[in-house]
Amino acid sequence: MGETKYTEDHEYIRIEGDVVVVGISDYAQSQLGDVVFVELPKAGKKLAKGEEAAVVESVKAASEVYAPVSGEVLEVNAALEAQPGTINEDPEGTGWFIKLKLSDASELSGLMSEADYKTYLASIH
Amino acid sequence: MSEPETTPIPLRHTPLHDRHVSLGARMVGFAGYDMPVQYKEGILAEHLWTRAHAGLFDVSHMGQCFLIGPDHETVARALEALVPADIVNLLPGQQRYSQFLNAEGGVMDDIMVTRSADPAEDGTLMVVVNAGCKDTDFAHLKAHLPNHIKLIIAEHRALLALQGPEAASVLAKHCAGADSMAFMTGVSTLFDAIPVHISRSGYSGEDGFEISVSAAKVVVINERLLAHPEVKPIGLGARDSLRLEAGLCLYGHELDPTTSPFEAQIQWSIQKRRRQEGGFPGFERISRELTEGPHRKRVGLLPEGRAPAREGTEITTLDGVKIGTVTSGGFGPTLNGPCAMGNVETAHSAIGNKVYLMVRGNAMPATIVAMPFVPHRFHRA
Numbered sequence: 001m002g003e004t005k006y007t008e009d010h011e012y013i014r015i016e017g018d019v020v021v022v023g024i025s026d027y028a029q030s031q032l033g034d035v036v037f038v039e040l041p042k043a044g045k046k047l048a049k050g051e052e053a054a055v056v057e058s059v060k061a062a063s064e065v066y067a068p069v070s071g072e073v074l075e076v077n078a079a080l081e082a083q084p085g086t087i088n089e090d091p092e093g094t095g096w097f098i099k100l101k102l103s104d105a106s107e108l109s110g111l112m113s114e115a116d117y118k119t120y121l122a123s124i125h
Numbered sequence: 126m127s128e129p130e131t132t133p134i135p136l137r138h139t140p141l142h143d144r145h146v147s148l149g150a151r152m153v154g155f156a157g158y159d160m161p162v163q164y165k166e167g168i169l170a171e172h173l174w175t176r177a178h179a180g181l182f183d184v185s186h187m188g189q190c191f192l193i194g195p196d197h198e199t200v201a202r203a204l205e206a207l208v209p210a211d212i213v214n215l216l217p218g219q220q221r222y223s224q225f226l227n228a229e230g231g232v233m234d235d236i237m238v239t240r241s242a243d244p245a246e247d248g249t250l251m252v253v254v255n256a257g258c259k260d261t262d263f264a265h266l267k268a269h270l271p272n273h274i275k276l277i278i279a280e281h282r283a284l285l286a287l288q289g290p291e292a293a294s295v296l297a298k299h300c301a302g303a304d305s306m307a308f309m310t311g312v313s314t315l316f317d318a319i320p321v322h323i324s325r326s327g328y329s330g331e332d333g334f335e336i337s338v339s340a341a342k343v344v345v346i347n348e349r350l351l352a353h354p355e356v357k358p359i360g361l362g363a364r365d366s367l368r369l370e371a372g373l374c375l376y377g378h379e380l381d382p383t384t385s386p387f388e389a390q391i392q393w394s395i396q397k398r399r400r401q402e403g404g405f406p407g408f409e410r411i412s413r414e415l416t417e418g419p420h421r422k423r424v425g426l427l428p429e430g431r432a433p434a435r436e437g438t439e440i441t442t443l444d445g446v447k448i449g450t451v452t453s454g455g456f457g458p459t460l461n462g463p464c465a466m467g468n469v470e471t472a473h474s475a476i477g478n479k480v481y482l483m484v485r486g487n488a489m490p491a492t493i494v495a496m497p498f499v500p501h502r503f504h505r506a
Contacts, residue, residue, distance in 0.1 A: 033362070034169040036456040037431050037463070039485070055485065057433050059168040059456050060362055081431070 004092070005111035007068045008120065012092060013100075015108065019074060022053065023096040024065060024087065027121055032058045035087040040076040040097060047071060047100065049107055054097050056087065069107040071100035139185035140283050140340040141347055148358055156256035158186040161360040168362035172458040175329055175367060176499075179289035180359035181350050188259025189279040189337060192250040192270065197240060200248050203274045204238065207265070209386065209405045211396035212250070218242030220309040220324050222394050224386055225254075225265060230407025230414075231382040232389065233265065234258040235374060239311040239324055251311070251322065253284070253335075255376045283343035288333030288367070290502065291355040296323070296334055299349065303334065308503045316346055325504060328364070330371025330497055332504040369464060370457045372425060372496025378436060378453045379423055379466060387414035388468065390423045421449065422474050425496035426465040426482065428489055433463040434482040440467050441481045441488070448473045451482065457498055464498045465491075 002015040010028035013020040029035065037057040047053050047067035054065040076098050080086060087095040102108075112120060136159035145152065150161030161183065163171060174180055194200030201212040210223035219240055225233040234254050241249040254262045266276050287296055293304040299316045300323055306312065311324030319342045327333035338346055350356050365375070374380050374389050385407070386392050392415075399405065400415055428434055438451035454465030465482070473480070476495050481488035 033163060034167050036169075037433060039432060057456070059172075059366055059458065060162070062433070062435060 004114055005068075005108065006114070006117035006120075007066070007111060009066055011065060011068045013068050013108075013111065014092075014096075018102045018105070020069060020071065020100050020102055021096045022065075022068060022098050022100060024056065024091055025117070026091050029088050029091040029095070032056065032063060032088075034059055035084045038080045038084050038087065038097070040078075040080065041073050043073050043075060045073045046103075047073065049104075056084075065097060067100070068111060069100065070103045072103065073098050074101050075099040137186070139183055140343050141183045141185065144344065144347060145183065145358070150358070150360060153361070155361055156186055158256060160186060161358070163360040163362045164358050166357070168360070168366060169458045171357065171359045171363035172366050174357050175289045175359055175363060176331060176459050177290070178355045178357070179287055179291040179295055179333075179353070180329070180363065181347070181356050182286040182288065182359050182361075182364055183283075183347070184286050184335070185283040185340070185343065186256035187284055188254040188256065188262060189282050189284060190252050190254070190263060190266070191277040191279060192252060192266070193275040193277065194248045194273060196248045200250055200274055201240075203270055204250060204252075205399070205404060207269055207405065208236070208238070209395040209399050209408075209411060210238065211398050212238060212240075214396070214398070215240040217244065217247075218310045218312055220311050220326055222391075224380070224391070224394070225262060226386075226405060226407045226411075227382055228406050229382075230385045230410030232376070232380040232384055232386065233382055234262050235376055235380055235391075236262070237324075237326065242310075242312045251337075253337075258376060279337075281340045282337050283340045285336045285338070285343065285347065285350070286327050286329075286333060287336065287350060287356070288327045288329040288331045288359075289355075290332060292331070292333040293504065295350065295353050295355050296336075298353075299346075306504075308332075308505050317349065319346060321346070328371070328373055329367040330373070330499060330501045330503075331367075332502055363458075365453075366455060366458055369453050369455060369466070370459055370497065370499040371501060372466065372498060374423070375453060384468075385410055385414060385419060387411065387419040388422055418471055421468045421470050423452070423466055424449075424469050424474050425494045425498060426451065426454070426467055426480070426491045427494045427498070428463045428465065428482055428491040430489055431463065432484055432489060434465045434484050434489065434491070438465070438467075439483040440469055440491075441483060442473060443479060443481065445481070445488070448480065459499045466496070469493070
């Protein structure tokens with residue numbers, strides 16, 4: 001397992017060499033409530049940092065998930081289509097959204113470490 | 126330093142606010158109140174629990190008032206000047222759904238009216254209105270009711286809704302005979318030894334009751350109901366998904382001051398005598414729509430995929446011509462899929478008609494379907 005970093009919008013990335021796994025944090029899923037639908041990008045799509053990467057819908061509302069870093073979509077978690085509740089059950093494990101091939105590794109330095117993210121969560125409560 | 130004009134108005138609390146917090150509810154602002162949107166188990170579980178067992182909802186934010194006149198006919202005629210339902214012919218204890226209409230026949234609010242079942246209270250109507258409209262509704266009543274009709278705003282009454290197939294058997298343990306009441310009837314009775322007014326009604330599509338009680342006693346009743354294993358507390362999130370599946374209108378979504386009862390497809394709530402005689406605001410439009418039909422109407426929409434279409438989503442023909450807008454949309458937990466309601470031009474409103482819902486720029490196929498999405502299970506007498 002590689003290092004995990006977080007954004008202020010509560011996305012995480014797990015760094016596995018020059019590939020990163022993107023999803024939403026446990027805090028994000030708890031705030032969303034029961035996820036009932038997820039719209040994922042197509043493999044091959046090039047995403048710029050901050051661009052809308054996916055849409056996740058709870059019973060109540062739709063929320064956008066933004067690309068924490070720039071890169072090309074290598075793979076999407078197609079299992080989420082049939083089992084969107086996986087995002088609630090295991091957000092940072094089997095509930096991942098997409099795998100990106102990093103286009104600019106320097107963007108990683110702008111993200112929060114796990115410890116920083118915990119401090120950030122405490123600060124917004 | 127705070128600017129007085131930018132100071133947010135603090136959210137009001139119902140008498141059960143502290144209990145919601147202690148139960149772990151997620152609280153949100155709704156119609157000026159800090160209300161539970163969900164408890165720990167979440168909206169899906171709460172929704173499904175209500176359809177299978179019994180859910181308890183705090184709806185104390187809603188407005189309750191009494192209209193009191195010398196006799197039933199006098200008070201009924203006074204209210205009929207503002208609403209299109211037949212109130213005069215309500216039987217003692219009978220409850221009816223209606224709307225305050227504006228001069229253009231648009232809906233200012235939708236309401237429940239109950240004639241007191243007690244012969245000693247002849248001339249008393251109980252009216253329950255939406256939380257977000259209650260101040261304007263009460264001002265509207267004050268401005269238009271004749272002097273001989275008294276308006277009593279029941280500020281110190283709380284309201285609970287107990288909904289679901291096990292609601293009747295639970296409530297009957299506290300209110301003898303509650304389980305033999307007919308749908309849309311109400312009665313003043315005792316809950317254990319506590320005076321309450323109960324009606325067999327609700328907004329979930331399930332059998333159930335609304336329990337009106339003094340704010341001082343609602344905490345006790347809430348606890349006694351929650352003590353039953355069949356009963357769980359349910360938040361506003363599931364209240365909304367339940368009413369959406371039941372195909373019921375929500376003010377501010379399906380109903381607003383530009384929308385007539387015919388457009389909203391609630392013309393069943395305008396009884397024959399009122400259609401013929403009129404005598405309520407907007408009769409001209411209602412009368413015209415009665416013969417010509419409305420230009421647009423509320424329909425049920427079933428998207429083909431899994432993506433919910435939310436309020437505001439554009440509805441188009443298969444040729445891409447806009448024909449309407451989604452008024453409420455989301456995921457139906459019992460349906461286990463998305464469903465929506467929307468207004469569409471009458472020419473395109475036939476059941477079975479295929480349309481597109483424009484979700485995030487994508488044309489998503491959907492079918493216009495009959496409602497409710499989940500069959501009602503009211504307790505008809």
